[in-house]
Amino acid sequence: MAHSPQTKSTLGDHEGQQHPIRLYLTVWGFLFVLSAASYFVDYVGLQGLLRWSLILIFMALKAGLILAVFMHMAWERLALSYAILLPPLAMIGLLVILIVESDYTVATRVMEFGSP
Known part of the structure; x- marks a missing residue:
């Protein structure tokens, strides 16, 4: 054959x-x-x-x-790309939220307690 x-x-x-x-x-x-x-x-x-x-x-x-x-x-397949790329992108988004929140917290503390 x-x-x-x-x-x-x-x-x-x-x-x-x-x-x-x-x-x-x-x-x-x-x-x-x-x-x-x-x-x-x-x-x-x-x-x-x-x-x-x-x-x-x-x-x-x-x-x-x-x-x-x-x-x-x-x-690669789209699902594999998402599995590898989405977690770091989510972490970047969460870090941006934390940075914005920290700026707000510092501003609030300065308004309430004055500058150190």
């Missing part, structure tokens, strides 16, 4: 999707540019909220690229 090309492979064969090396090199290039931009923020000497905002934005972009391409999340 001859096997057609459509039959399943044997245990020794590797199955799966192969991504072109150009994709990985392109992502590596973007990671290099984002890292250089992050270092440039320090080199220029930006301070305060602008500095930290830019650094965090570059960090999040790099993490997203690594997660999407090198961890193959861009090609």
